Amino acid sequence: MSVWSALVQLHDLDLLLEEARAPGPRHRRPGPGLDVPGLAALERVRVQLHARLDRRWLHAYERARQRYGRAVVAVRERVCQGCYMTLPTSAAAGADTLAVCESCGRILIWR
Amino acid sequence: MSISIGPALQPAHFISELKNRRRESVLGELSRRAHAVGAALEPELLQATLLLRERLGSTSAGHGVAVPNARSLLVLEPLVLIGRSRRGVAWPVLEREPVHLVLLVLSPPESSAAAHVDFVAWVSAAARPARARQKLLESERPEEIAAILREVVP
Numbered sequence: 001m002s003v004w005s006a007l008v009q010l011h012d013l014d015l016l017l018e019e020a021r022a023p024g025p026r027h028r029r030p031g032p033g034l035d036v037p038g039l040a041a042l043e044r045v046r047v048q049l050h051a052r053l054d055r056r057w058l059h060a061y062e063r064a065r066q067r068y069g070r071a072v073v074a075v076r077e078r079v080c081q082g083c084y085m086t087l088p089t090s091a092a093a094g095a096d097t098l099a100v101c102e103s104c105g106r107i108l109i110w111r
Numbered sequence: 112m113s114i115s116i117g118p119a120l121q122p123a124h125f126i127s128e129l130k131n132r133r134r135e136s137v138l139g140e141l142s143r144r145a146h147a148v149g150a151a152l153e154p155e156l157l158q159a160t161l162l163l164r165e166r167l168g169s170t171s172a173g174h175g176v177a178v179p180n181a182r183s184l185l186v187l188e189p190l191v192l193i194g195r196s197r198r199g200v201a202w203p204v205l206e207r208e209p210v211h212l213v214l215l216v217l218s219p220p221e222s223s224a225a226a227h228v229d230f231v232a233w234v235s236a237a238a239r240p241a242r243a244r245q246k247l248l249e250s251e252r253p254e255e256i257a258a259i260l261r262e263v264v265p
Contacts, residue, residue, distance in 0.1 A: 005156055011220070012160045012183045019182070019224040020167055038167035045163060070220065072184060081221075109184065111152055 004096050006052045007061060007107060011072040013046055014065065057098070057107070064106045072107045082106040120257035123148045126194040127251065129213065134202050138162060138179055141192050141215045150190040151217060157185045161215075171204040176238045180216035182227045190217040191234055193256060195248060212238060212247055237262070 001009075020039055050058060064071035073082040080087060083104035091108075092099050099108045126144060131137045135158075142158040145151040160181045164170060170179045177200070192215040199209025214234050218227040237260050238244045246259050 005153075008153075008156060008184050009159060009163075012181065012185075013163055015182045015220060015224070016160075016164060016167060019228060022224055041166050042163065045166070073220075074184070111184070111187070 001052055002096065003053060003057055004098055004109070006049055007057060007072055007098065008109070010046070010049045010053070010061065011070070013042060013049065015070075017042060017046070018069075060100050060105065060107055064104075068104070068106060070106075072109060073101075075108050075110050080104065080106065080108060120191065120193075120253055120260065121148070122253045124190070124192050125253045125256060126192070129194045129196040129200065132196065132198060132200055134165065134177075134200060134210075135162065137194065137196075137200050137213060138165075138215075141179070141194055141213065144192055145186075145190060145215070145217060148190070148192075150186065150188050151183075152185045152187070157181065157183060157217075160185065165203075169202065169204045171202050171208075171210060172235050172238065173208070174238075174241075174244060175199070175208060175211040176214065176235075176244065177202050177210045177212070178214045178216060178231055178235050178238075180218075180227070180231045182218040182220060182222055182224070184220050186217045186219045188219060189222065189230065191215065191260070192217075193247070212244065214238060234260070 061071045068082065073080060078087045080101040080103065083101060085103040093110050095110060097110055101108050129137055129140060131140050138161045139158045142154040146154040151157050160183050161179050164181055171177045194213040196211055199211055202210040216231050216234050218230055238247055243259050247256060250256050
């Protein structure tokens with residue numbers, strides 16, 4: 001699994017955990033795929049995904065997640081969709097490319 | 112992010128007979144279709160994300176209906192894909208009832224958790240009344256299916 005794939009899956013897993021942990025009416029009537037007992041299994045998957053990432057990307061991911069909630073955002077027309085700053089022309093671009101936004105520190109993907 | 116699925120349901124969003132009969136394979140088939148209609152990237156990775164959701168809890172909604180769903184970086188726009196299986200899909204749940212109607216619900220990551228949960232709830236609600244479920248299982252025309260969804264999805 002590439003770093004790009006591991007980061008995307010870690011991001012999606014954190015969105016899923018956010019939905020499952022959020023307090024609210026749905027815990028009284030869980031919707032399909034939102035049963036709380038499965039949380040422990042997903043926590044173990046999260047640990048496995050962490051182990052696939054090198055220290056640089058893991059640090060960038062966790063720092064941005066703690067600060068903003070979502071650590072990975074898309075780039076559209078050279079604009080970071082997290083802070084809406086235009087990226088410098090020197091910024092790497094293309095599918096499977098990863099970069100860190102110089103303005104906000106979120107991890108950027110082109111999609 | 113507002114979500115309106117009924118009017119946007121295209122023939123390509125409807126698989127009248129799923130090729131596969133196992134949950135994992137069906138999620139792969141639907142992920143590839145989502146990619147083909149331009150609503151998602153990397154179908155294999157999307158399939159893995161959908162399987163993570165299944166690990167949290169089966170997305171079977173009972174009565175032969177499943178609502179697999181994901182909010183993912185791989186999703187470009189909100190989407191509902193409908194897959195049917197007359198033979199039935201093995202969908203691990205306590206009651207071991209085969210699934211005949213699979214409603215895949217995808218949201219982009221910009222959707223809030225609450226919006227995605229509501230989206231899933233709306234789509235699940237569409238298949239809850241026995242009469243609507245029967246229509247969803249029998250109709251051959253995507254516009255009829257869209258009309259059924261519009262009854263519950265604003």
